[in-house]
Amino acid sequence: MINQQRYTIGVDIGTTSTKAVLYQEDLQVVDSTYVGYDIIQTEPGMAEQDPKAIFQAVLSVIRTLMEKDTSIKEKVDFISFSSAMHSVIVIDEKNELLTNCLTWADNRSTELVTQLKANTDWKALYQKTGTPIHSMTPLSKIIWLKEYHPAILKKAKKIIGIKEYILYQLTGEYKIDYSLASATGLFNIHELAWDQDILKLFGIEASILSEPVDVTYRWPAIQEKYADEMSISAATDLVIGASDGCLSNLGVGAMNPGETAITIGTSGAIRMVTNHIVLDTEGRTFCYYLSKGRWVIGGAVNNGGNVMAWLTAVLYPEGSLLVDNGVETRLEQLNRLAEIIQPGAEGLYFLPYLNGERAPLWESQATGSYIGLAAHHTTGHMVRAAMEGVLFNLHDVWQIIQEVGGLSKTIKVTGGFLNSPLWKQMIADIFGRPMQQPTSFESSCLGAVLIGKDSEETAEQTLLQENRVLVEGITESKIWMQPNQPIVEKYQKIIPTYQKLAKEMSNVRKVLSETN
Template structure:
């Protein structure tokens, strides 16, 4: 099989499952297989995974895809990776985990994040690393470990993430790409190296962190027994790849000026491409690396489709979202003066407040459960509108939205997004945005990074145009929505203390 006909295996290490795609050189998904695994919550605020389960899912899905297409090792151009961000695993000298994989959703270090911001050290580190101070950040997780598990912190040989753990098993070295590193809170974006001041402040040495490489880094020498399990060869090239967020932009073609990617899965995110590191003086926006000349600025919200699923379960007696959503078009924009702050899991952007709580405001006897449901969906979008507004302050003006994630299957929600943001929303027919982005990055790496990043030109989809009157209504409501949060911020913090001590939740 010649180079053009070869497939790329794109492995997407997600929060709830690992999926591997076989992608042609023209961007067609030829086969796929996924394996789900649990998210463990042994204590309030904890959100962990078993790294060995994720490694096994990686091996299993690659082997299954190879079997689906009856491909041989020589048919594979490369294997490349997309991964969820912000995971942290302490390992011993033999490479064995001393902790579970502490995920982005873990909130145990909320007190440490709050203290870092109050003392000013957090904002100082952010201005070099581009990762907002929040419990999601491995930097803040390490502060928690140092304070709460000092013996483990001192004895750990290295601190790595889930993708690094996978490469440690496959090749014996836990390389970390610049993209994942730029979401740790310890990576200097200007120097493309570990930030010495942050590492020294933590009390670590550089050897306790993974070796850093570009996202296009290629490696061969897969362990022989693992190669056999995967139906690959020891000489099959592996491209390190990047985090799922930046690859989603690449996968849906959102790299041009003014083209903004929005993803709503369990959580949600807004990202736009820039040609250099970009910071926010207040530490509200992230900045992550992709490849040379490509940086992503934006914000992630904890609360996406999980809010819609929770609301449907509470208010609609088990009806599916596909049954509920069409009926919400009967409710006018703004839900007749009802606002719902969907902060059910704390919040990252735009508030960066792990103690944030959900709020229903404006409720009257005239409101129905359909009003409440529409307000919940609008609340998720108000969070995204607030992030887009912050990005506009930094000079990133959205001219088109490219949307992905499970919500993109709902015409109502897509139209609401267009109306909320005031720009056209394009939804590609292919929803595997991060996996496709990983495949594109793999091809770019195998071509020795010649020319620009590949954007496949065969992308079809649906465009939703905004209604200017509806947009005006949402823009008028946004200041009230934001004021509501800031008015209740202290009360939310006090309620957190009560929930953890006096009250039983």
């Protein structure tokens, strides 16, 4: 019998790697692969990447999937793309690179952002764009380039992001999806267009930016030379897709009122989907476009698993430790030590702002600290306090989201921290909600494919409607951890103290900045 199975590919262009997943029509995973790459940091605040290396990573992951089974080359209906937000690349008249890719983590514009917030009605900008004013945004990076590298901008034909760069190579067209555009600080989310007043205010020509299109936009072909490099048919459709955070919500099935998605990888984010634009009067939350009639509100934090990586390197710089049952990794050792410490770490608190902070502070120059450290505190206390600090910080963002977006009833979580049972139980206890781990694989890749399936429809949008049974089946979650009520109540008493300390330490940081 001839195999009539059709396939799709979801590609997620991330900060540390590009991942690709091959799916069957029923969204079952056939295969997956990834390619990693480095961050370039040669000066304080710098966080750049080589766009050409990332493009080669995209070609490589798709080629790897195709070469494992050459018979499916003509059976892939489309490739759909997810991408990290807030990147900036400057392109010249010959469509060549004038800069590397400035990632979201590049915060060299911090001082200029401080000036911007002091000298403009920044809340009015936020109300138009849904993007908090911060060094992460393309707006801030363009302001920085204007101030310190005006010669580069004089040569610029286009200012784009990493997904735009990759899709230009594959199609020859500069387009940006509404989702990524809504995270630039330049895009009016009410009109779904570049905001002409903001562009005029900062001296940016609309022609230098890509054409905004909906997330379902597709190209009917790939440039042949790159199709050959990927071992795929040039007639394969490309779907522009959306941003990684928005697609992650879709991929884990956190799409209904009261469903919150939390991702903790190197950094972290907490998000909720609404059916209308929701903005915070203080500009503390983002509101990004997902699809027609669906918006993702939330906050991203700079400090997640990277806090544990830092603490592990500080406490155990020599590598794995030998314990009674064999070789135990440094991180496993720290988790084991933290497990025996009571919630609250016996009065030890940790503010996790090691890498500055986005939500809830939106303070690029924030620094971390231990508070309440005493002689009786051990390594386990320090680890427990650090883990709690990361989650307390996310809890603060969660409370703000509920203020503007409504009550959160369930929490679906993704990210590398799920390898730790302690992290998972702490999520349930600190948030006081059942912690669910979706069974879907690589949620942003799956979300990209779901967007692609939606773009195949000829009638009205059917995202999570006609495909509801299929989607809910693939994103089905099971409850891994129930909150332990006595510990929930204990954390409810501890969290206000953390919040007071976080507020007081902002004054301490001001004193430190004045003396350094």
